[in-house]
Amino acid sequence: MSVKTRGIRAGGHSVWKDLVRMEEFGVFLILFAMVAFLILSTDTFFTSTNIFNILRAVSWIAIAAFGQCMAIITRGIDLSTGSVMGLSGLASAMLLVRNVNVPVAVLGGLLTGFAVGFINGLMIAKGKLPPFIATMGTWLMARGLCYGLTGGWPVRGLPQTFRDLGQYDIPVAGVGVPLPLLFMLLFFALSALFLRRTVWGYHIYAVGGNETATALSGINTDRVKILVYSLSGFLAGVGGVLMTARLGVAAPTAADGYELDVIAAVFVGGTSVLGGEGTILGVLIGAVIMQVLRNGLVLTGVSAYWLQAVQGLVIVLAIMFDQLRKRRRRG
Amino acid sequence: MSEQELILRMEGISKAFPGVQALDSVDLKVAAGEVVALVGENGAGKSTLMKILCGAYRKDDGRIFLNSHETEIESPLHAQRSGIAIIYQEFNLTPNQSAAANIFLACEPRERGLGRFLNFVDRRRMEREAQEHLSRVGARVHAAALIRDLSVAQQQMVEVAKALAVDARIIIMDEPTSALGEDEVETLFGIIGTLKEQGIAIIFITHRLEEVFRIADRVVVLRDGRRVGGMSISEATPEEVIHLMVGRELTDMFHKEEAEIGSPLMEVQGLSRHGAVRDVSFTLRRGEILGFAGLVGAGRTETARLLFGVDRQDAGEIRIDGKLVRINSPVDAVEAGLGFVPEDRGIQGLVLKLPVQENIALPTLDEHASAGWVDRRSLRDTAQEYVGKLNIRTPHLRQKVMFLSGGNQQKVVLAKWLASQPRVLIMDEPTRGIDVGAKAEVHALMSQLAQEGMGIIMISSELPEILGMSDRVLVMAEGRVVAILDQGDATQDKIMAYASGEINNNVVNVTSTGAKV
Numbered sequence: 122m123s124v125k126t127r128g129i130r131a132g133g134h135s136v137w138k139d140l141v142r143m144e145e146f147g148v149f150l151i152l153f154a155m156v157a158f159l160i161l162s163t164d165t166f167f168t169s170t171n172i173f174n175i176l177r178a179v180s181w182i183a184i185a186a187f188g189q190c191m192a193i194i195t196r197g198i199d200l201s202t203g204s205v206m207g208l209s210g211l212a213s214a215m216l217l218v219r220n221v222n223v224p225v226a227v228l229g230g231l232l233t234g235f236a237v238g239f240i241n242g243l244m245i246a247k248g249k250l251p252p253f254i255a256t257m258g259t260w261l262m263a264r265g266l267c268y269g270l271t272g273g274w275p276v277r278g279l280p281q282t283f284r285d286l287g288q289y290d291i292p293v294a295g296v297g298v299p300l301p302l303l304f305m306l307l308f309f310a311l312s313a314l315f316l317r318r319t320v321w322g323y324h325i326y327a328v329g330g331n332e333t334a335t336a337l338s339g340i341n342t343d344r345v346k347i348l349v350y351s352l353s354g355f356l357a358g359v360g361g362v363l364m365t366a367r368l369g370v371a372a373p374t375a376a377d378g379y380e381l382d383v384i385a386a387v388f389v390g391g392t393s394v395l396g397g398e399g400t401i402l403g404v405l406i407g408a409v410i411m412q413v414l415r416n417g418l419v420l421t422g423v424s425a426y427w428l429q430a431v432q433g434l435v436i437v438l439a440i441m442f443d444q445l446r447k448r449r450r451r452g
Numbered sequence: 453m454s455e456q457e458l459i460l461r462m463e464g465i466s467k468a469f470p471g472v473q474a475l476d477s478v479d480l481k482v483a484a485g486e487v488v489a490l491v492g493e494n495g496a497g498k499s500t501l502m503k504i505l506c507g508a509y510r511k512d513d514g515r516i517f518l519n520s521h522e523t524e525i526e527s528p529l530h531a532q533r534s535g536i537a538i539i540y541q542e543f544n545l546t547p548n549q550s551a552a553a554n555i556f557l558a559c560e561p562r563e564r565g566l567g568r569f570l571n572f573v574d575r576r577r578m579e580r581e582a583q584e585h586l587s588r589v590g591a592r593v594h595a596a597a598l599i600r601d602l603s604v605a606q607q608q609m610v611e612v613a614k615a616l617a618v619d620a621r622i623i624i625m626d627e628p629t630s631a632l633g634e635d636e637v638e639t640l641f642g643i644i645g646t647l648k649e650q651g652i653a654i655i656f657i658t659h660r661l662e663e664v665f666r667i668a669d670r671v672v673v674l675r676d677g678r679r680v681g682g683m684s685i686s687e688a689t690p691e692e693v694i695h696l697m698v699g700r701e702l703t704d705m706f707h708k709e710e711a712e713i714g715s716p717l718m719e720v721q722g723l724s725r726h727g728a729v730r731d732v733s734f735t736l737r738r739g740e741i742l743g744f745a746g747l748v749g750a751g752r753t754e755t756a757r758l759l760f761g762v763d764r765q766d767a768g769e770i771r772i773d774g775k776l777v778r779i780n781s782p783v784d785a786v787e788a789g790l791g792f793v794p795e796d797r798g799i800q801g802l803v804l805k806l807p808v809q810e811n812i813a814l815p816t817l818d819e820h821a822s823a824g825w826v827d828r829r830s831l832r833d834t835a836q837e838y839v840g841k842l843n844i845r846t847p848h849l850r851q852k853v854m855f856l857s858g859g860n861q862q863k864v865v866l867a868k869w870l871a872s873q874p875r876v877l878i879m880d881e882p883t884r885g886i887d888v889g890a891k892a893e894v895h896a897l898m899s900q901l902a903q904e905g906m907g908i909i910m911i912s913s914e915l916p917e918i919l920g921m922s923d924r925v926l927v928m929a930e931g932r933v934v935a936i937l938d939q940g941d942a943t944q945d946k947i948m949a950y951a952s953g954e955i956n957n958n959v960v961n962v963t964s965t966g967a968k969v
Contacts, residue, residue: 319824320817327814330803337762337800338815338868339786397805 145403147443148391152410155417163420169296171420175412177367180301181206181360182379183408186386187312188238188356190404191349193387194316194329196396197245197252199353201237203379204263209234209358210365210375211267213283214276223283230362231355237263238354242347256350260380267373275372279365287367301363308359313401325349329396357383385432386411389439391447410439458520459484459653460505460622465514467500474500476677477514482622487644487654489668489685491661492697493859493887496674498657502624505655506538507531537615538624541631541885543607547600551593552582555614585613588650589643604748605636612643623647624655629663630885633748633913634948641667659885660914661690673697698889706895706920711902713923714738716774718876718907720759723768728754730931732768736876736907741898743922744911746951751931752911753795756878759909760792761785772875786815791874793865795881795911797858801865804854808846809835811853811864815872838867843893859890866897877901880911895921915944927951 140146159166185202192199213230217223237259244255286304290297316322324345327335336342365371390407392399414435418428462480466473475497482488490498503509505516507528516523518534525531531538545554553560556578563572582595591609599607608628615623629637644654644667656668664671665685672682673696681696716735723732729751736742744752757763759770761779770777770788777788785792794800802811812835813820820831835849842863846856853864862882869877882898883891898908898921912918918925925942927935927950935950 318826318828320821320826321824323810323814323817323826326806327803327810330805331799333800334794334803335814337760337782337792337794339782339872340814341781341783397803 144391144398144400144447145406147446148389148403148406148410148439151439151442152406152413155410155413159413159417159420163417165420166417171416173290173297173299173302175409175416176302176305177299179408179412180299180305181364181367182382182386182412183305183360183405184308184363185353185357185360185379186383186390186404186408187308187401188353189380189383190387190390190392190399190401191312191316191325192252192353193384193392193394194325194396194399195346195349196329196332197346197349198256198384199238199241199350199357200253200256200380201241201259201263202353202357202383203376203381204260204267205234205237205354205357206361206364206376206379207267207371207373208237208263209361211270211276211371211373213362214279214365214371215270217279217283218276223280226283227286227362230365231358234358234361235351235355238351238357239347241354242350245350246343246346252350264373264377267375271373273373275370277370279369279371284366284369287363287365288369301367304359304363308356309401309405312356316401321345321348326397329398331397382411383408385436389436389443391443410435457484458482459518461517461520462501462505463515463517465501465504465516466512467504467509468512474677475504475511478674478677478679480672480679482653482655484621484651484653485648486669487648487656487667489656489658489664489671490674491658491664491671491693492674493889496697496887497677498674499626500677501674502538502626502655502657505531505622506536506624532618532620535619535621536624537618537620537622539608539611539615539626539628541627543611545599545607545610548598550579550596550598551586551602551610551613552579552595554599554610555582555585555595555617557614559618582613582617585616586610588616588646589613590639590646591643603636604631605633605639608632608640609643612647620652622653622655624657626657627659627885628656629658629660631748633750634915635747635952637663659887661693662916664693665690675699694888697887706917707899708741708895708921708923709899709903711739711899713740714905717772719769719771719774721769721771723755723758723770724766725754725758725763726766728763728931729758729765732928732931732933734926734933734936736909738905738907739902740923741902741908741910741921743918743925744909744928745915745918745925745947746928748913750928750951752928753880754931755928756792756880756909756911759785759878760790762792786872786874789875791815791869791872791877793862793869793877793879793882795884797861797865801868802853802861805852807850807852808839808844808856808864809849812838812867812871814868834871835867838871842867842870842897857887857890859886859893862886862890862894866894870901874906876907876909878909878911881913882910883912883914883917915947918942918947919944929953 165171185206189199189202209230212233213226216226216229241256241259244250245252287301289300291300316325324340327340328342328345332342361376364376386408387404389410390403392403414432418431423431458481460482464477464479465475466477467475478497478501480501492498500509504511505525507525507530516525523534525534560573561577562568563574579595586593586595586609589609589612591606591613593602593606593609599610602610628640632640647654658664668685670682670684671688671693673680673693675697714737717738718736721733724730732755746752758765761781761784770779772788779785779788798804809832813831817826820827832849839846839849844863844867845860853861856864883894902908910921919942923939925937925947926933927947929951937946
């Protein structure tokens, strides 16, 4: 009697209302406002080159953020993301310069990311380490490996077929769509389906919402956590390999500090610090916001020295706005 | 004070939330040194009224007089300064600090001289004064003791002392007995008596009627946001109060319907865990409700946790249908056909942020999935089926569980286990903190499950519930099974005697009655 699905609840129903009710609507508004401002105030923002530059740069951050988001939904965090991106790209590059063929080298990079993530998961689930501590350890270790393996020198001379993964633009109706963007969309769809439609995804939200109750429901929460950190490592690996392909060189310092961009994208995208809430779409919008901001500050002529200060301010304001909106909606 | 004077008068209090009129012109009067019991089903408006009084909510309409002065209570701090203190069901204590630090939280005495300037806490004075407040409530708690080392009852005493420290004249207690064992309840009632003598007014929210008649001077009944009755306790009868609460007659509140008791379903032998459970053995039959009685801390919850594999057992054997099963984790337990309705649904039973349908499906997700993909239609249908069967009141299946009332939340926990079709259901305090109507529904459901051949273990601290619902009563004390009584044999007095160690079945030559082991 009392149960009706959203769609058939009577009176004043519209697509618009559904849109406004969406979790991601608040962050979407912020992005929309930023883009509108930049279109009106600069001539250079709304050009296909600039837009695709933004989206290409978003690609690896967003892919890594999809994994990070899962860790944060379980009430954890993955600080090792930036180092893992660097290490995975480096692993692929080192295989390539030893004449390993491209698919195997790429796989090597991805497995490296997965392995670090798996270790994170083991330490957190079985070793009962707080995620912050465990991933801080691997953050340093993975970065240390980058320096140790290279002696501090960048790895150069990567084959063109590998660099194409990050540099090739597919011509579509006269404009070149960057290949990394397509990879990003692929992983976006996979991650979103994974979280929303699979048993694993349900378990991830449940662990973040209430770990005790989930365990008492007969779910192996350790396995959920190991999976989440393995995926976070793997997706950071994907991002790292793509980024390395784009740059054409694997520096031991690559992606240094990127974990903060990735974590910022997740939080700006509306994922709750308290766990149990967050969507892949929100994270994608969050990642785009961060990149548009960076790009916009350059285009509007703000000094690079002020970049971080403005970024910090926007992160805080965006999250405040989103929470305010959610609180009012729940009233 | 010869003439009882009104310390609090609330007149025509109204409060609306989107979609509901939570309070509709409610009056409440409280005199100094008076204990007023505020009763009503969940959602009747008790908590809303109290939250307005202690500044957590603002009223839409109505007036509040404190000592005959009209007062607009603007914030919790303002309420506290006006002498109103509230003790919530979940205590507001910081576990890693001392009792003294908690009692003086936000008003710590400062050192004199330079220390005052630097904001140094005068720990000696704080602990000394805290000790005085603690002894005023008759608590045997050391002021320097850490909260995490105290029992629930002791923590509650710290809460009361905290209220005294800010010089509260009105203390609101929100279901203060729900977390206490029978003997601790007695201590609390003693404290309430002491507070009364000091002229402090107490507003007592409870679901247990026998408590109302034990300690209240007056009872005020709310239903659907309206005050439906208020009377002196000497003029009230339990039947009348229940009738006012639910608006209908409720006879035979605790009654298990006849079910055919079948063959042994679960046999437990020598279950032990160091320091908590000692050599527990019993047999549960098909269609049987086995009540677990005992004081808080007697090892009942610990036994349930061992059975369900939450904690590791040191020794013991569990057989289901005669077959030995190894239960080392809840995953094993679910596989063996067990279900567990834990004692605290918010912390252990539900993912409050998730919708009703996903909570119901949580233990059985695999059955709604092929190759890892969840079939959302099948999940929704199952949830829908149990929402209907259990009469769970929710606007829709996607409603987050946190927005449901306590009784409906508990039904979601039940639904989740029924959906997994267990053969043995362990229920730890299945009706704690839910209203009489929902309680009756839960009991009816338990009867029905027993009739269908399920075996049920029911832990309860409410003796009437134990006596009314159980086919046999297992009494625990100090981690051991001290008695297993048949329904006809069990009485309230007998159970209490076993539970408190006054009778000890297992030991011959008991030296004297009343000797604690």
